[in-house]
Amino acid sequence: MLTRTAIYEGRVTPGHEEEFFRRVRDELEPLWRRFPNVTEVRVQRLRSADPDARPIAMILEMDFPDQAAIDACLASSIRPESHSATVEVMKLFEGRFYHLVTEATVLPPAGST
Structure with a gap:
């Protein structure tokens, strides 16, 4: 499996956060879900980050x-x-x-059966 990731680096224009994420949900997500061959779509809204992290609003x-x-x-x-x-x-x-394209290796937690 490969994952194509879009990194939204920056910030939503102050005061427009709810409008931005509403439009992502209502206008963009339906299009992303229609792409051929896509098996899963994840939209991640940043909740917290390390103090020295680059500003990422969404992935x-x-x-x-x-x-x-x-x-x-x-x-x-x-x-x-x-x-x-x-x-x-x-x-x-x-x-x-x-955009980035990655291939993941999924590892179970240590000690799991």
């Missing part, structure tokens, strides 16, 4: 079975629609977003 994670599935997703007709909607919502955001 979006989408799981895919393999790189071919990600490539098909990126080539889909939903992508331009999603990008256009994201540009509009980002007018309430001071910063940038960028």
Whole structure:
């Protein structure tokens, strides 16, 4: 499994936090869930961070079975629609977003059976 992660580095324009996250929920999440081959979508809103952490407002994670599935997703007709909607919502955001693709190794806690 591969995860394509979008890091929203920066901050929501002060006073627009609820509007930003409402628009993410109402306008962007339905598009993200429609991407072909996506097996899971996680939207994470920052609750706390170390004092010296970079300012991250939100993290979006989408799981895919393999790189071919990600490539098909990126080539889909939903992508331009999603990008256009994201540009509009980002007018309430001071910063940038960028993507990473990762492969995880899941480890059980020590001492678990």
